[in-house]
Amino acid sequence: MKLTRREALFSALFAGLFSAKKARAGEAHPHHDHHDMHGEHKTDMPVLSDDVYQTPTSNPYYPRTVDPLGTYPPGEPGKDYLPVSVPDGSTAPFKIKDGVKIYHLTAQEVMHEFSPGLKAHCWGYNGQVHGPVIEAVEGDRVRIYVTNKLKVPTSVHWHGVILPMGQDGVSGLTQRPIQPGETFKYEWTFTQHGTLMYHSHKDGMVQKGMGMMGLIIVHPRRPQEPRPDRDFAMLLSEWDIKPGTYRPDTSVPVGFNTLTINARVFPGTSALVVQTGERVRIRIGNLSAMSHHAIHLHGHTFQISETDGGVIPPAARWPETTVLVATGQTRNIEFIADNPGDWAMHCHMSHHTMNQMGHGIPNMLGVKTDTIDPSLRQLVPEFMAMGTHGMGDMGKHVKHMPTPDNAIPMVGLEGPYDYISMGGMFTVLKVRNQLKDTKDQGWYNPPKGTRVALASANELKRDGIKI
Numbered sequence: 001m002k003l004t005r006r007e008a009l010f011s012a013l014f015a016g017l018f019s020a021k022k023a024r025a026g027e028a029h030p031h032h033d034h035h036d037m038h039g040e041h042k043t044d045m046p047v048l049s050d051d052v053y054q055t056p057t058s059n060p061y062y063p064r065t066v067d068p069l070g071t072y073p074p075g076e077p078g079k080d081y082l083p084v085s086v087p088d089g090s091t092a093p094f095k096i097k098d099g100v101k102i103y104h105l106t107a108q109e110v111m112h113e114f115s116p117g118l119k120a121h122c123w124g125y126n127g128q129v130h131g132p133v134i135e136a137v138e139g140d141r142v143r144i145y146v147t148n149k150l151k152v153p154t155s156v157h158w159h160g161v162i163l164p165m166g167q168d169g170v171s172g173l174t175q176r177p178i179q180p181g182e183t184f185k186y187e188w189t190f191t192q193h194g195t196l197m198y199h200s201h202k203d204g205m206v207q208k209g210m211g212m213m214g215l216i217i218v219h220p221r222r223p224q225e226p227r228p229d230r231d232f233a234m235l236l237s238e239w240d241i242k243p244g245t246y247r248p249d250t251s252v253p254v255g256f257n258t259l260t261i262n263a264r265v266f267p268g269t270s271a272l273v274v275q276t277g278e279r280v281r282i283r284i285g286n287l288s289a290m291s292h293h294a295i296h297l298h299g300h301t302f303q304i305s306e307t308d309g310g311v312i313p314p315a316a317r318w319p320e321t322t323v324l325v326a327t328g329q330t331r332n333i334e335f336i337a338d339n340p341g342d343w344a345m346h347c348h349m350s351h352h353t354m355n356q357m358g359h360g361i362p363n364m365l366g367v368k369t370d371t372i373d374p375s376l377r378q379l380v381p382e383f384m385a386m387g388t389h390g391m392g393d394m395g396k397h398v399k400h401m402p403t404p405d406n407a408i409p410m411v412g413l414e415g416p417y418d419y420i421s422m423g424g425m426f427t428v429l430k431v432r433n434q435l436k437d438t439k440d441q442g443w444y445n446p447p448k449g450t451r452v453a454l455a456s457a458n459e460l461k462r463d464g465i466k467i
């Protein structure tokens with residue numbers, strides 16, 4: 001059997017025949033049976049030229065379901081993939097020109113709302129923070145125009161994408177920066193699938209800290225596993241917005257005070273709404289400046305099915321209830337939502353579920369403040385000591401207290417039973433038996449006898465509980 005070089009590469013890739021050791025240039029292939037695959041070159045190493053870009057095919061670890069050297073029609077939503085849902089965000093529109101998907105990102109300043117009552121002048125793309133999700137299918141040829149409407153130079157790096165180096169978007173290293181007013185054209189073919197990201201790669205600390213980032217989702221051309229019923233995407237990040245100010249401070253080394261899911265903080269985050277029994281995938285990317293996030297889901301266990309490097313083989317997946325997403329990483333989790341209710345989903349780092357003012361306050365638990373307040377009020381007229389009963393009720397009281405401009409309570413929302421003392425990187429998975437639409441469904445009413453309640457005297461007696 002005589003194969004072309006391209007077919008040989010592809011079959012070698014899939015049969016796992018390539019190993020770095022065997023692939024050394026000039027080394028004769030040790031297996032005689034495979035000689036035919038390599039034609040007259042008796043080596044595994046392709047002959048490469050720097051004049052022509054050749055899609056990398058030797059590394060067997062790229063997440064691919066089809067020949068990366070093939071050409072494919074532009075993937076169609078509904079037919080080739082289930083479009084992702086982006087709570088509080090959007091997916092970038094595209095048009096198709098001669099078989100190429102065309103996208104346009106415009107870097108610009110945006111007045112962004114993190115939650116009602118908290119806004120800041122941020123930088124994003126297409127009038128939103130973060131930028132829209134770029135969604136495509138493995139094998140799609142894409143052309144992404146980037147217009148710079150900021151007053152500073154920028155560039156966009158396509159994080160995790162296998163592409164020609166000249167498209168990698170690293171200012172200074174792979175391109176000159178895009179000057180204010182200019183439009184650059186990036187173009188490549190997706191030869192992989194996965195949950196990937198994009199972000200500014202010019203003055204990264206400032207530009208990423210101002211919000212210049214987004215997700216890239218590339219669906220497999222030939223999915224190897226059943227498609228989920230619901231496919232959510234969330235991008236985690238962190239900000240520092242001092243009460244009374246309207247511009248993120250991007251220079252803090254640690255201790256950011258605004259931790260976001262799709263650039264929103266609780267209670268400004270939208271719930272993830274699903275029907276009981278649905279197969280749910282949640283893609284979580286993290287582009288925080290300094291923090292890793294341990295995202296915990298209540299009421300279910302899940303499997304970590306995919307990283308930014310590709311799909312984890314089913315036998316190697318690890319069951320979890322908390323997934324650690326380090327900065328610069330993405331993780332996909334999958335589960336069947338078979339437990340109806342309102343389930344908290346949040347970062348498990350306590351400070352990451354507090355809003356602006358919940359940080360750096362002395363522990364006042366148990367301190368009697370009746371004498372402190374009057375004396376301090378002589379100096380600060382509206383002074384009121386905070387935290388003698390913890391921080392949980394701060395949101396409740398904030399309505400009656402003077403607060404700085406552009407500041408929201410450190411935690412919360414009035415829930416069905418009491419104040420929910422969480423903020424920041426917190427959202428709710430709403431699983432419903434009857435689902436009319438995917439809009440917020442209000443609060444869940446648990447079946448009779450399944451809601452925790454005050455223990456009765458009879459029950460205490462029955463079970464021998466002495467108080």
Ligand SMILES: [Cu+2]
Pocket residue numbers: 259291292293294347348349352425
């Ligand atoms: Cu966190």
